[in-house]
Amino acid sequence: MSENAAIVARIIEHNTGGQNRATIDRDHIGVIVSQHGRFDGDIDDSIAEALAEGYIEEQDDEYVATDRVWELVPGTSRS
Template structure:
């Protein structure tokens, strides 16, 4: 998975669940990603890739991280690809 898709999955994970809302709007993810120094991709493409790889899901038009995103947080399954 590309670095940009990994960044998006981590943003969604960090900003949902626990004391935060369970989901996050794409626009809000985009705003956060714009301030990330290593995000240099099209937001839609990165989100689609993260969904296709099973790290994110869409619920009611918003994004939520799957349990699989824990693999990314621990640093596994990361590639510059």
């Protein structure tokens, strides 16, 4: 998985669930990605890659991270 797709997947995980909304839309992801210093690709390609790899899922035209996203950050898990 590319670094850009991993960044998108982690952004989605970090900004959904708990006290946040259950899902996040593409525009909100774009705002966050535009402020990320290491992201240097196309957001739509990165979302598509993260979807294809199973790190995120689409729900009603918005996105949510799957449990698989924790593979991107070794030594962590959803508590």
